Structure formats: C-alpha cells, structure tokens
Amino acid sequence: MERVSEFLVGLLFGIGLILAGMTDPSKVIGFLDLAGAWDPSLALVMGGAILVGVFAFGVAKKRTTSMFGGAMQLPTSRDVDRRLIGGSVMFGAGWGLAGFCPGPALVSVGAGQSKAIVFTLAMLLGMVIFEMLERRRLALASAH
Amino acid sequence: MTIDWSNFTPWSSLAGGIVLGIASALFVLMNGRILGISGIVGGLVKRRSGDTGWRIAFVLGLLAAPAAWSLFAPPAAARIDAGWLAVVAAGLLVGVGTRYGAGCTSGHGVCGLSRLSPRSLAATIAFMAAGFATVFIVRHLLAR
Numbered sequence: 001m002e003r004v005s006e007f008l009v010g011l012l013f014g015i016g017l018i019l020a021g022m023t024d025p026s027k028v029i030g031f032l033d034l035a036g037a038w039d040p041s042l043a044l045v046m047g048g049a050i051l052v053g054v055f056a057f058g059v060a061k062k063r064t065t066s067m068f069g070g071a072m073q074l075p076t077s078r079d080v081d082r083r084l085i086g087g088s089v090m091f092g093a094g095w096g097l098a099g100f101c102p103g104p105a106l107v108s109v110g111a112g113q114s115k116a117i118v119f120t121l122a123m124l125l126g127m128v129i130f131e132m133l134e135r136r137r138l139a140l141a142s143a144h
Numbered sequence: 145m146t147i148d149w150s151n152f153t154p155w156s157s158l159a160g161g162i163v164l165g166i167a168s169a170l171f172v173l174m175n176g177r178i179l180g181i182s183g184i185v186g187g188l189v190k191r192r193s194g195d196t197g198w199r200i201a202f203v204l205g206l207l208a209a210p211a212a213w214s215l216f217a218p219p220a221a222a223r224i225d226a227g228w229l230a231v232v233a234a235g236l237l238v239g240v241g242t243r244y245g246a247g248c249t250s251g252h253g254v255c256g257l258s259r260l261s262p263r264s265l266a267a268t269i270a271f272m273a274a275g276f277a278t279v280f281i282v283r284h285l286l287a288r
Contacts, residue, residue, distance in 0.1 A: 003201040005174055010205020011212055013167035013179065013250075018213050018220045020160025021153055026223035030151055032279040037148035041157040046253060048161025049168065053258025056169030061259070066176030073177050074259070077246075080266045087244025088252070088267040091182075092274025094237030097282065098226040101249045102181040102242060103206065105235075108222060110207035115224045119235040126239020127182075127189040 002068055014107045020045040023107050025099025032096050168255050180251020181206075182242035245271070 021027045021041055030039035063072055095101050100108070100119050108116030171179040175198065184199050213220065226234065242248045245267050247256060252271070256264020 002175070003197060005170075006198045006201035007205040007208075009167050009171050009174075009179070010202035011208055012170070012205075013164060014206040014209025015213055016160050016163030016167055018160070018209060019163060020157050021220075022160070023220055024222045026225060027151065029225070029279055029283075030148060032275045033283055034145055034276055035280055035284050037146050037151075039148040039151045041151070041153045044154055044157040045161035045164065046257075048158045049165035049254040050161075050258050052162055052165025053168055053254055054260075056165070056172060057255070057259045060172045060176075063173075063176075066172075067174045068176075070176050072172075074172075075178065075246075075256075075261070075263075078261075078263055080263055083244050084246060084263060084267055085270045087241045087246070088270035089274040090237050090241025091245055091248060092241075092271030093278045094234040094241060095249075095271065096275040096278030097237065098231050098234035099224065100234065100238070102185060102238060103248075103250055105238075106181065106185070106203060106206045107209050111210035111219070111222070113222065113224075115226070115228070115231050118228065119231050119238075122232045122235025123239035124185070124189065126236040126241075127186050127243055128239075129236075130186075130240050130243035131189055 005068075013103065014110070017104050017107050020048075022101075023104040023111075025104075028099040028101075028104075029096070032099075164250075164254060165258075168250070168258070172255070178251055178255045180247050180255060182238075182248040183246070183251055186243050241271075 017023055022045060027039060028042065030037070031042035060072065060074065066072060098119055100116065102123065105116050105120050105123065109120050168179040171177060184202055188196060188199050188203070210219070224231070238248070245252070247264065247267060249271075252264040252267040257268060
C-alpha cells in the first residue's frame with residue numbers, strides 16, 4: 001500500500017512538472033535569462049506549489065507520526081554554512097548550463113530523451129563522487 | 145529586461161505548480177518525508193539496506209509520468225540547446241552540488257520555502273543566483 005502511494009505521488013509530481021513546463025529545458029533557460037527575453041512562468045510554478053505547501057507543512061509540523069504511522073522525518077538542521085551555499089551554487093550553475101534539475105531530468109528519461117539520459121547518468125556519477133568524498137572526509141576526521 | 149509574452153504560460157505553470165504542491169503535501173502527510181528529488185535519488189546511491197523500496201517506487205512514478213501524460217495530451221515540447229559536453233558537465237555539477245547543498249528545486253525551493261526554513265531560503269537564493277549568472281555568461285558573454 002505504501003509502495004503504491006509512493007509510486008502514485010511520484011507519478012503526480014512528474015505530471016505536475018510536465019504541466020508546469022519544467023521538463024522543457026529551453027523554457028527553464030528562458031526563466032533564468034533575465035537579460036534576454038524573460039519568461040516569468042516558472043515563478044508561478046514555485047508560487048503555486050508554495051501556496052499549497054505552506055498549509056500542508058503547517059499541518060505536518062504539528063504531527064508526530066505520518067498517516068502510515070511512521071515517524072515524521074522533517075529536517076532539523078538550521079545551519080547556513082559553506083557546504084550549503086557552495087553546493088547550491090554548483091547546482092545552480094549546472095541547472096543554468098543545461099536547463100535540467102533532478103526531477104524534470106528523470107521525467108525526461110521516462111520520455112526516452114537521449115540528452116536527459118546522459119545528464120542523469122552524469123548526475124548519478126556526481127552523487128557517487130560526493131559519497132566517495134564524504135567517506136574519505138569522515139575517515140580522515142576519525143583518524144585524527 | 146523584456147518580458148517574453150509569447151512563451152509566457154501563466155495558467156498551465158500555476159496549475160502545474162499547484163499539482164507539485166499537492167504531491168509534496170501528500171508525501172509529507174502520508175510518508176512523513178520531504179519530497180526532494182535529489183535527496184530521494186541520492187539515498188539510492190548510498191545503498192543503505194531497508195531504505196530503498198520507497199525511493200525506487202517514487203522514481204518509477206516519475207519515469208512513468210510521460211506515458212501517463214500521453215494518454216490525455218500530446219507530448220510536451222522539450223528543446224535542449226546545450227551540447228553533449230555541457231550536458232555532462234551540468235549533470236556532474238547538479239549531482240555533486242545538490243548533495244553538498246542537501247537539496248534542489250523541490251526539496252529546498254518548494255518544500256523548504258513552504259516550511260519557512262531559513263536554510264532552504266539561503267540555498268534557493270544561492271542556486272537561483274548561480275542559475276541566473278550562468279545563463280547570463282553562456283548566453284550573453286560567451287555567445288558573442
């Protein structure tokens with residue numbers, strides 16, 4: 001039952017991305033191109049999502065268990081540090097370079113788009129590199 | 145700045161955003177988790193046992209979205225201007241960056257801002273600014 005709900009939420013999220021125009025990299029770049037002919041559509045995507053989200057997370061914050069009975073797993077970290085900002089800047093640079101962020105890239109893989117497949121493989125490799133660097137950092141930290 | 149009215153899609157983008165918000169709301173209330181694509185996929189790369197089923201179910205939903213969409217509407221437009229090398233570089237940046245930054249457009253941009261998280265606000269400003277800067281460099285400085 002839980003697996004079905006997760007699949008359906010993924011499906012709904014993917015359909016939302018297609019409807020919003022997020023799976024068209026040229027539209028994403030059109031939003032990020034402030035100096036050119038600017039397409040403000042994606043600001044409305046975020047606005048629409050947050051409009052719903054504010055209520056949902058307001059409710060979620062007050063709950064201790066999810067509807068399936070598990071513990072609520074909301075982030076607790078509040079640090080704004082170099083990792084957060086440096087990582088986000090790297091992500092933004094990659095987003096601006098190709099016009100894909102992770103969700104729309106995966107949806108486009110489902111559509112069989114060759115550049116989205118290559119992008120996603122590179123993204124997974126990037127995540128593997130992160131895990132390797134993290135393991136090395138933790139090993140070095142525990143050695144001292 | 146000029147507004148690109150010909151490509152502006154306010155209603156479908158707002159509606160798509162609302163769907164993204166509903167999916168994020170369902171996920172946090174039913175599963176107790178943040179709907180963040182980079183975190184969900186990044187957890188698959190880690191291979192921690194017992195923590196993969198829900199991630200795979202969600203990703204399969206994303207991958208199935210174009211097929212579900214095509215049952216009701218013609219395939220959505222998608223144009224990727226970036227070359228192959230740029231696509232690979234972008235994927236690596238997005239993979240490493242979202243893991244260091246602990247989130248992407250969904251986790252920080254939608255869920256984090258909906259939770260009124262200062263950390264997600266900082267991350268969102270950072271990746272947006274980097275996206276704007278990257279498109280400016282690629283489209284207006286290098287393309288000349």
